[in-house]
Amino acid sequence: MKLKLLTWDVKDTLLRLRLPVGQQYQAEAKNNGLRVDSATLESSFRQVYRNHCRLFPNYGSSQGMTSHRWWLDVVSQTFRLSGVRDEKILQPLAEKLYRDFSTAKYWEVLPGAREALKGCGDLGLKMAVISNFDRRLEDVLRQVDLDRHFDFVLTSESAGVSKPDLGIFHKALKMADVLPQCAAHIGDDYVNDYKAAREAGMFSLLLQPDTGHLREAVPPGHLIQSLDQLILRLHGLMK
Incomplete structure (x- = not known):
């Protein structure tokens, strides 16, 4: 050949990844005044990610979804499943994590x-x-x-x-x-x-x-x- x-x-x-997802989400949550257990976040993320991959494969591209929207939903649902109830903080938190995962930070x-x-x-x-x-x-x-x-x-x-x-x-x-x-x-x-x-x-x-x-x-x-x-x-x- x-x-x-x-x-x-x-x-x-x-x-x-430099650190497991749960730890990285926990650190960003802490910056926003939220106390969330990293192991809970890790477990929630795996569950939400798995479900989203099944319901909206390949970032929902065939269903008219953008990967940006897909990830914002995954992050927000991960925090909700981990007990975060303040909806006002979820959108900016998800946006910040989406941007940071585009860099060498993580x-x-x-x-x-x-x-x-x-x-x-x-x-x-x-x-x-x-x-x-x-x-x-x-x-x-x-x-x-x-x-x-x-x-x-x-x-x-x-x-x-x-x-x-x-x-x-x-x-x-x-x-x-x-x-x-x-x-x-x-x-x-x-x-x-x-x-x-x-x-x-x-x-x-x-x-x-x-x-x-x-x-x-x-x-x-x-x-x-x-x-x-x-x-x-x-x-x-x-x-």
Whole structure:
């Protein structure tokens, strides 16, 4: 295979949250004079997020909703479920958190990510992002100084479909003008990243720091435990 394109997942592949959502929501609530338990917020967020993903998939794009509205609803409902009753404070609180999650305030680059991206660029590979993220992703990548490594960023919101739908991979291949057999994808999710990319005809690598928890059979040559193993694995693909 002559590898020409490498596409990347972002969350928990290149970036991770600095703190759990519950702690970050708690800190912002405290700034607004509210005392809310972080564990309660974390539990409420997971419940609300899961329900919203089921009722309004891909940020409600097919139902006429914007990701901005989607997230404001998720944040507001998270606080309501956690016992906050002051409706006047919920809207500005949700807006502030929405804006802050567009910045580097709540995100950090994973160890080895900058070096891996530079190394892939040195190999002459075209690189892009395929992520189930909303429109803020380009701002986040710019804030953490990773945007310069990518030819384009394709979010599920802009694509209109989310991983593991093969349509988002097909769109990225078309944008890059690269055949699937000349492309590879790397991510941390077995279904959304590894399996879906392979079904789209691409090669894929699964980033799994703890391979002992893998329930699925993944060939050893398709697994990397850290990003510092990536360049060596890509050399093998480019021979």
